[in-house]
Amino acid sequence: MDITQLRESVERHFAAGPAAMGDSSALDTFLELRAALERGEIRAASPDSAAPTGWRVNAWVKQGILLGFRLGTLQDSSTAVLSFVDKHTYPLRHFTAADGVRVVPGGSSIRAGSYVARGVVCMPPMYINVGAWVDEGTMVDSHALVGSCAQIGKRVHLSAAAQIGGVLEPINASPVVIEDDVLVGGNCGIYEGTIVRSGAVLASGTILTRGTPVFDLVNGNILRATADTPLIIPANAVVVPGSRAVNKGSGRDWGLSLYAPVIVKYRDEKTDLSTTLEDLLR
Ligand SMILES: CC(C)(COP(=O)(O)OP(=O)(O)OC[C@H]1O[C@@H](n2cnc3c(N)ncnc32)[C@H](O)[C@@H]1OP(=O)(O)O)[C@@H](O)C(=O)NCCC(=O)NCCS
Numbered sequence: 001m002d003i004t005q006l007r008e009s010v011e012r013h014f015a016a017g018p019a020a021m022g023d024s025s026a027l028d029t030f031l032e033l034r035a036a037l038e039r040g041e042i043r044a045a046s047p048d049s050a051a052p053t054g055w056r057v058n059a060w061v062k063q064g065i066l067l068g069f070r071l072g073t074l075q076d077s078s079t080a081v082l083s084f085v086d087k088h089t090y091p092l093r094h095f096t097a098a099d100g101v102r103v104v105p106g107g108s109s110i111r112a113g114s115y116v117a118r119g120v121v122c123m124p125p126m127y128i129n130v131g132a133w134v135d136e137g138t139m140v141d142s143h144a145l146v147g148s149c150a151q152i153g154k155r156v157h158l159s160a161a162a163q164i165g166g167v168l169e170p171i172n173a174s175p176v177v178i179e180d181d182v183l184v185g186g187n188c189g190i191y192e193g194t195i196v197r198s199g200a201v202l203a204s205g206t207i208l209t210r211g212t213p214v215f216d217l218v219n220g221n222i223l224r225a226t227a228d229t230p231l232i233i234p235a236n237a238v239v240v241p242g243s244r245a246v247n248k249g250s251g252r253d254w255g256l257s258l259y260a261p262v263i264v265k266y267r268d269e270k271t272d273l274s275t276t277l278e279d280l281l282r
Contacts, residue, residue, distance in 0.1 A: 001032055003042065007060045014063040020070060027071050030089060033064040033113075037131065038093065040115040044131040044149035045175050053195055053229060055151070059171045062149060065113060065131045066168065090130055114146075117154075129166055135180070149175035153198065157183045157275070165191035174230055183275045192225075197235035199267055201275060205241045206261050214239065216263040223263075236267035 001009065010033055013026040020026040036042045044065070048056035072087025093110045095101050100118035103110070107125030110116060114128045117136040122128075126140045131149035135156070140146060144158040147166025158164065162184045167175040174193040178184060182196050185204035190196065192210040208214070208231055214223040216237070225231040233239060242262040246252055265271075 001029075003036075006032055006036065006042075010060050010064040010067060014060075014067050018070070020067065026067065027089075030064060030068045030071055033061070034068060034089070037061070037065075037113045037115055040117065040133070043115065043133045043151065045133075045151050045177060053174065053232065055174060055177050055195060057172055057174050062131065062168060062171050065148070066171070068113065068130070131168065131175070141186075147176065151175055151177045153178060153180035153182065155181050159184055159186040159188070159204065161187045163189045163191075165189070167193055179235075193230035194225075194233070195230055196233045197237075199236040200233050201236075201238045201267060201271055202233075203238070203240040206239050207241070207259065208233070208239075208261060212259075212261060214261045214263060215242070215244070218263060218266060234263075234266075237263045238265045238267060238271055240264050 006029065009029040013020045013023065013029055042061055043058065044061050045055050045057050047054060068089040069087060072089035074085050075088035077084045077091065090112050093112050095103055101116050101120050103122045104124050108122050110128040111130050113130035114132040116128065116134045119137045120134050120140065122140045123142045125142060126144045128134060128140065128146040129148040132146045134140065134146060134152045135154040137155040138152055139157045141158055141160045143161040145163045146152060147164050148168045149166060150164045156178050164176050164178065167173050176190050176193060177195040178190065179196060179198040181199045183201045184190065185202050185206065187205050188202045189207040191208065194208045196202065210225040210231060212231060214231065214233065216223060223231065239261050242260045243257040244260040246256045246258060
């Protein structure tokens with residue numbers, strides 16, 4: 001099946017609803033889709049300069065991933081000491097030395113239907129979910145999560161405990177995108193389709209969601225998601241967690257402040273120095 005035929009087949013079986021469960025060609029289609037995802041031939045979202053955000057959601061790929069959940073039956077995959085039960089359509093991926101991906105032992109899982117490029121380093125424990133794309137030279141550090149369909153670029157550092165939220169449904173919703181050469185600091189949380197442009201640096205503890213306004217001190221503007229566009233962090237922005245005063249109602253009377261991510265500067269030589277320390281680990 002070429003990609004066009006695969007797409008037609010996915011769309012047909014997805015549209016069939018529960019009826020797809022008794023149809024063996026639906027499972028064959030899903031297994032082709034899953035293998036193509038793992039080879040990096042298709043992805044849940046692709047760079048597209050014609051799209052307003054620079055990223056196009058491939059809704060049919062996400063339909064195919066959901067089809068896999070519908071078709072899956074529970075399967076026991078326990079080992080001698082640990083018990084596991086999951087949909088048989090999403091077992092764990094197995095790697096060999098020839099794949100060129102280092103997976104250090106200890107509580108890490110990479111689910112079938114994810115793409116992990118050569119040169120990626122995964123430090124335990126970490127998890128990469130279905131539909132995720134993790135590109136060359138990226139480091140997925142301990143306790144980091146790459147949620148479903150998240151698109152992670154080249155040479156990204158997902159620091160310890162960084163959480164990249166999954167976005168599978170609604171089907172047209174953009175996944176979280178972290179472009180090339182981004183540093184996501186420890187304990188960051190990036191959710192709800194946020195796009196972080198290339199070279200940006202998120203200081204540890206930065207949380208970004210659709211509802212989080214980001215204050216750009218360099219350009220004097222406030223970045224927000226709109227009805228049609230996710231929150232977008234500009235290329236090379238250095239974002240740190242800050243706070244802003246509540247200036248109305250009880251919040252003002254009580255002297256409260258709210259969490260506010262702030263762009264303090266755009267990447268410079270000092271930032272490069274602060275963010276290259278871990279290169280030796282790769
Ligand atoms: C963002 C970071 C890379 C620093 O970048 P930098 O370019 O060297 O930043 P600078 O030191 O020039 O700081 C620029 C401004 O931001 C402030 N700032 C820097 N880091 C900050 C932080 N984490 N929180 C709040 N403010 C911060 C500085 O005080 C400075 O403001 P000032 O000029 O008013 O004093 C660093 O703070 C960071 O978070 N690194 C990631 C650490 C991490 O998670 N490592 C992963 C290990 S697994």
